[in-house]
Amino acid sequence: MTDKITTDTITRSRLTRRTLLAGAGGLGAAGLVSGFPRPAIAQGAPYKVGLMLPYTGTFAKLGQFIDNGMRLYVEQKGGKLGGRAISFVTVDDESKPENATDNVNRLIAREKVDAVVGTVHSGVAMAMVKVARDTNTMLIIPNAGANDATGPLCAPNVFRTSFSNWQPNFPMGKVMYDAGHRNVVTITWRYAAGAEQMGGFKEGFAKAGGKVVEELTLPFPEVEFQALITRIAQLKPDAVHAFFAGGGAVKFVKDYAAAGLGKTIPLYGAGFLTDGTIPAQGEAANGIRTTLHYADNLDNPANKAFLAAFKQKFSADGDIYAVQGYDSGALLDIGLGAVGGDAAARDKMVAAMAAAKIDSPRGPLSFSKAHNPIQNIYLREVRNGRNEMVSIAQANVEDPARGCRLPA
Ligand code: PHB
Numbered sequence: 001m002t003d004k005i006t007t008d009t010i011t012r013s014r015l016t017r018r019t020l021l022a023g024a025g026g027l028g029a030a031g032l033v034s035g036f037p038r039p040a041i042a043q044g045a046p047y048k049v050g051l052m053l054p055y056t057g058t059f060a061k062l063g064q065f066i067d068n069g070m071r072l073y074v075e076q077k078g079g080k081l082g083g084r085a086i087s088f089v090t091v092d093d094e095s096k097p098e099n100a101t102d103n104v105n106r107l108i109a110r111e112k113v114d115a116v117v118g119t120v121h122s123g124v125a126m127a128m129v130k131v132a133r134d135t136n137t138m139l140i141i142p143n144a145g146a147n148d149a150t151g152p153l154c155a156p157n158v159f160r161t162s163f164s165n166w167q168p169n170f171p172m173g174k175v176m177y178d179a180g181h182r183n184v185v186t187i188t189w190r191y192a193a194g195a196e197q198m199g200g201f202k203e204g205f206a207k208a209g210g211k212v213v214e215e216l217t218l219p220f221p222e223v224e225f226q227a228l229i230t231r232i233a234q235l236k237p238d239a240v241h242a243f244f245a246g247g248g249a250v251k252f253v254k255d256y257a258a259a260g261l262g263k264t265i266p267l268y269g270a271g272f273l274t275d276g277t278i279p280a281q282g283e284a285a286n287g288i289r290t291t292l293h294y295a296d297n298l299d300n301p302a303n304k305a306f307l308a309a310f311k312q313k314f315s316a317d318g319d320i321y322a323v324q325g326y327d328s329g330a331l332l333d334i335g336l337g338a339v340g341g342d343a344a345a346r347d348k349m350v351a352a353m354a355a356a357k358i359d360s361p362r363g364p365l366s367f368s369k370a371h372n373p374i375q376n377i378y379l380r381e382v383r384n385g386r387n388e389m390v391s392i393a394q395a396n397v398e399d400p401a402r403g404c405r406l407p408a
Contacts, residue, residue, distance in 0.1 A: 046087035047336060047343060050107035052118030052128065053142075055092040058221040058247040059120045061276060062321045063092075066142045068314050069325025070117060073333070076309065081329065082336025084343075089113060093124050095221065100127035108137050114343050115140065117328050120321075122146035122165065122193035129153050138335075138343075142328045143321060147196050150372035152403030156350050159371040161327045163293055164399040165196035166203070168270045171377045171394035172241065172291040173204020176268055181238040183213045187228055187252075188243040189220035197243040197270050205241075213237055223251045229259045240265055245272035250280040257284035274382050276319035285382045293373070293397075294320040294362045295380045295389035303361035317386075323361045330358050369408040370401035 051070070053063030067090065074086050089111050091103050100119075104127065107113045115138035119125050125144030132139035132155070139158045141149060145165035149158060176184060184205060188194035194217060202212050214235055216228045232240060240261075244252045249272060256267055262284070267273075271292020278285050296307075296317070306326060310318035318326075331353055338352030339345040358365040366374045377397045380387040 044084060044341060046085040047081065047115070047341070048087050048089065048111070048113045049332075050104075050111060050113035050116045050118070051088055051090045052093050052103055052107060052116055052124075053090070054095040054120050055090070057095050058223075059095045059245065060247075062120045062143060062246050065276060065319055065321035066117075066120070066325035066328075068310070069318070069322035069327075070142070070329045071325075072310060072313055072322075073326045073329025075313075077329075077333060081333040082339070082341050084336050084341030093119050093121070095119075095121040095124060097121070097123035097127060100124040101131060104128045104131045108135055114138065115332065117142055117325075117332075119144055121191075122196070123191055125149060126153075126192065129155075129158055132158055136346075138346075138349075140328045140331060142324045145193055145196065147399070148403070150368070150370040150399060150404060151401055154370040154401065154404035154406050156406070157346070159331060159353055159367070161331055161365075161373065162324045163375075164372050164401075165193050166200035167372075167375075167397055167399050168292050168377055169197050169200030169241075169243075170204040171379075171397065172201050172268060172270070173206070173210065174208045175289070175291060175379055175393050176205060176239055176241065177208035177210045179239075179266075181266075182210050183237045184210060184239050184241055185214045185216060185232055185235055185237040186212055186241050187216040187232070189222075189248065190217040191220040194220070194243055198241070201241050201270075221248055223248050225252055225255045229255060229261065232265060233259065233261060237265060240267050242267060242269040242273055244269070245275075246277070249273045250277045253277070253281045253288065254284045262287075271320065271378075271380060271387065274380075274387055276321060278382060278385055278387070288382045289390070290380055290387070291377050291393050292320060292380060292387070293375045293377055294323055294387075295378045296386040297388050298361065298363060298378075300359075300361070300363060302359045306361040318361070320362075327358055327360050327362075327365060330360070331356055334358075364396075368398050368401055369406050370399070370404040371406075372399045372401060374398045 117140045120143040122144045125146050129149045141160040143162045147164050186198045269290045271290040307318050334356045335349040335353040339349045363376050377393045379390040379393040
């Protein structure tokens with residue numbers, strides 16, 4: 001078996017040799033200025049974070065941007081969260097649920113991480129939640145929307161900084177109804193997140209008075225959309241609502257436009273359809289309306305500072321995945337800060353994280369009793385090569401957390 005675990009620390013990770021040497025010089029200088037070296041024991045060992053993310057496959061860019069966002073936050077805090085030095089170890093989960101239990105167990109049992117941050121794919125995340133519950137490991141989910149993670153499987157040691165699959169889709173029901181659409185076709189991958197995202201949309205759309213006339217699916221992560229696009233052309237619905245992300249979203253949006261449907265049957269989606277993907281989708285993405293807990297041009301200081309810092313460090317535009325990674329750093333910072341870096345004080349750490357109020361690039365971010373974000377869901381439209389906010393589709397959206405037994 002190939003070993004996909006790589007270990008690095010914040011000072012060594014993804015930095016150029018020049019920055020590395022400058023950093024080492026800086027440390028040496030600090031040691032001299034203080035006159036004598038501080039004993040390592042007094043500072044404690046670094047708090048070890050296992051990043052379990054897809055670094056390959058259709059969600060590779062999503063995983064990399066979460067990783068980038070989290071490291072950016074830690075770097076901005078001088079390599080420490082809550083005053084405690086942070087080290088990282090990464091594992092490529094390849095978005096493969098069948099390997100998920102082994103992968104997370106290796107991080108916990110062999111690498112002895114203090115916390116796991118991951119992942120993107122709902123099926124992989126469900127395996128991670130089960131292991132985190134069994135081993136009482138701190139888990140922060142920086143993307144995967146599996147409703148159950150903050151529903152029946154909610155737990156004190158499980159937090160999510162992203163969304164539940166229900167969350168960005170429910171508000172879209174009213175948006176599409178108000179736009180005059182009555183008969184809608186949905187299309188997605190056949191896996192947990194696809195079903196749950198479409199479930200949230202259907203609930204919102206039925207409540208508004210609309211009807212889903214057909215639900216089209218294909219296996220994850222396939223991208224042979226042609227037969228399904230032909231079916232949409234036959235059905236002639238008022239509009240289409242889609243959930244795809246990453247490489248799959250790029251291809252779907254291009255195929256939809258190439259089939260000429262973009263002009264006759266408007267395409268909507270959960271915001272993942274166009275987040276982090278517009279450069280690859282090009283013209284085909286223009287005018288697509290989606291709902292998500294972020295928009296590129298949100299006019300708040302936290303977003304502007306985040307986007308500028310991200311661009312400077314990674315020479316790329318930040319997106320929702322980078323924001324979720326960044327906010328995972330912020331949440332851990334609050335938890336470790338509350339206990340002076342002493343992660344053994346778990347109850348106090350969890351209480352501080354549960355009560356966190358984060359000034360996120362996405363706008364105000366707080367957490368429900370199930371540890372899922374309470375956040376605005378924005379209606380966005382692709383214009384000028386980015387997802388621009390049209391309106392707040394629904395403010396302070398809280399997932400219903402059906403089945404969660406944690407006390408409020
Ligand atoms: C998921 O599997 O939960 C998932 C994956 C990619 C996204 C959103 C949700 O962009």
